[in-house]
Amino acid sequence: MRPLSRPPYVCKACQHTLDVSVKRRAALHGFQRHQSTATPRDRPFHLAIIGSGPAGYYTAYRLMKKLPNIWVTMFESLPVPYGLVRFGVAPDHPEVKKSAETLEDVGKWPQFDFAGNVQIGNGPQELPLSSIAPHYDAMLFAYGASKDRRLNIPGEDLKGVVSARAFVGWYNGLPEYADLNPDLQSGDTAVVIGQGNVALDIARFLLSPVDMLKETDASEQALEALSRSKIRDVKIIGRRGPLQAPYTIKELRELMNLPGVGFAPPPGTWDELIQVERKKLPRQLKRIAEVLERGSKTPMESAVKAWQLGYMRSPVEFLSSTGDKLEAVGFEQTEYTASISSLISGDPQKDLNSVRNLKAKPTGRRTMARADLAFRSVGYQSEPLPGFDDIGVPFDENFGIIPNDMYGRVIAPDRGPAGPLTAGHVPGMYCSGWVKRGPTGVIASTMDDAFNTADIIARDWEDGARFNEGEGERKEGFAAVDREMKKRGVRSVSWAEWQKIDAEERRRGKEKGKMREKIRSVEEMMKILNA
Numbered sequence: 001m002r003p004l005s006r007p008p009y010v011c012k013a014c015q016h017t018l019d020v021s022v023k024r025r026a027a028l029h030g031f032q033r034h035q036s037t038a039t040p041r042d043r044p045f046h047l048a049i050i051g052s053g054p055a056g057y058y059t060a061y062r063l064m065k066k067l068p069n070i071w072v073t074m075f076e077s078l079p080v081p082y083g084l085v086r087f088g089v090a091p092d093h094p095e096v097k098k099s100a101e102t103l104e105d106v107g108k109w110p111q112f113d114f115a116g117n118v119q120i121g122n123g124p125q126e127l128p129l130s131s132i133a134p135h136y137d138a139m140l141f142a143y144g145a146s147k148d149r150r151l152n153i154p155g156e157d158l159k160g161v162v163s164a165r166a167f168v169g170w171y172n173g174l175p176e177y178a179d180l181n182p183d184l185q186s187g188d189t190a191v192v193i194g195q196g197n198v199a200l201d202i203a204r205f206l207l208s209p210v211d212m213l214k215e216t217d218a219s220e221q222a223l224e225a226l227s228r229s230k231i232r233d234v235k236i237i238g239r240r241g242p243l244q245a246p247y248t249i250k251e252l253r254e255l256m257n258l259p260g261v262g263f264a265p266p267p268g269t270w271d272e273l274i275q276v277e278r279k280k281l282p283r284q285l286k287r288i289a290e291v292l293e294r295g296s297k298t299p300m301e302s303a304v305k306a307w308q309l310g311y312m313r314s315p316v317e318f319l320s321s322t323g324d325k326l327e328a329v330g331f332e333q334t335e336y337t338a339s340i341s342s343l344i345s346g347d348p349q350k351d352l353n354s355v356r357n358l359k360a361k362p363t364g365r366r367t368m369a370r371a372d373l374a375f376r377s378v379g380y381q382s383e384p385l386p387g388f389d390d391i392g393v394p395f396d397e398n399f400g401i402i403p404n405d406m407y408g409r410v411i412a413p414d415r416g417p418a419g420p421l422t423a424g425h426v427p428g429m430y431c432s433g434w435v436k437r438g439p440t441g442v443i444a445s446t447m448d449d450a451f452n453t454a455d456i457i458a459r460d461w462e463d464g465a466r467f468n469e470g471e472g473e474r475k476e477g478f479a480a481v482d483r484e485m486k487k488r489g490v491r492s493v494s495w496a497e498w499q500k501i502d503a504e505e506r507r508r509g510k511e512k513g514k515m516r517e518k519i520r521s522v523e524e525m526m527k528i529l530n531a
Helices: 012-028 054-066 094-107 164-171 197-207 220-227 249-256 270-274 283-294 348-356 443-463 478-488 495-511 522-530
Strands: 045-050 070-075 112-115 138-141 161-163 189-193 233-237 261-264 305-310 313-319 328-336 360-370 373-376 409-411 425-431
Touching: 045 054, 054 070, 054 094, 054 443, 070 478, 094 112, 094 443, 112 478, 112 495, 138 443, 161 164, 164 197, 164 220, 164 373, 189 197, 189 360, 197 233, 197 249, 197 305, 249 261, 249 283, 270 283, 283 348, 313 360, 425 443, 495 522
Parallel strands: 045 070, 045 138, 070 112, 138 425, 161 373, 189 233, 189 373, 233 305, 261 305
Antiparallel strands: 313 328, 328 360, 409 425
């Protein structure tokens, strides 16, 4: 059997994160290896993966290298793979999308089956988890975060208040949001609540010249709406300061370098917000401060559009005089719980952690920002899958994760030992990615996390840990589930069929001078396959 053709792709911007996390994983895996009296398994290992994004395909890639006798089935709710790499990464970041090449390699593996267009559930034309689990030695849950967090403040459902996940999905061609139709023409000001990279992606999309995006895979519908947009001013507002915001230097620089777009300094002064001589800051924070203070390449007096970062403000209400359409966002000013200068000790790593984790508290003082459009960009959240209870998988609603032992083994507090490795491990159940650790991190950290889980699965298999019920039975894997899907009327999409959709998207894109034009309707995708 041939090896996988090349190592997984990681963009240069993520390499530092990966280098650090690889060292951390090496230390993590230094724990004592538990011994088992079980004999090594010499039968095929069947694994079901729920989700086809980076957490799923990096885990599959790693396991296929470590366990030659593994058979993998990857289940995906959409007819198309790649998850957030396809629908969440900014269109003008094609280098990040290259990580999907790893799944292209996995897709060529003779012991891999892709089952797209499979909805997990107990309803008509859905596939229950209880119909999957018996046919696999293990299941890996890697389905990411399917909804965005709400602010739970008055006015959040006003027209003009838009979910960041929905907006990003809309311009990336996600079928769920094909009909979003955000109003980009009612006013010239938009407010983005939150200061992570997704918030900056939204601002960059709103402010970029349309010609800069025409060759990307942004949907034609979104590009047409952007060409008619009247938005000229974007305010990105967060509850903490410039050194605590979760944006990256790369994202800041991209906005600073947008042609014709100026950067308006925040209210107050940088000295009030940063509080420390720049040379005393850890290198990472010093670089952020330098980028912010240097500002945009385009002076404000010659800019046709502008953006601003607002700090130390927490949203408390979306305002409307009519009770229907957003007119303004109300904020409460915050303040640091300690002075930043008091946190500087001279130890770079300690100072970085202390300053980044500095909290803010409310002051009771109110401010307001007028806007006809506001984006809620305060994070994504995972949800439990229907049927978790049927297969003994718990879910922590508070943290939005599947409880696990940090290595990816699913654990349930009420369970006893599941084998020689971990007390409380639900036999044969694992998780990876955002549903394992929460919706944080870049592609590199997701890859590292996936490799971590894959190494544990391989070790458990080799050490004789208890896996799925019927331990001595030879599992059938996809062959058995395929029969179950046909019985239930589930029309799954194979890897070869996805390649047919892929070819059609590339053909349509070529006609428009771009890499691809995504098909935004599941019905249209299936029509192409059924023709």
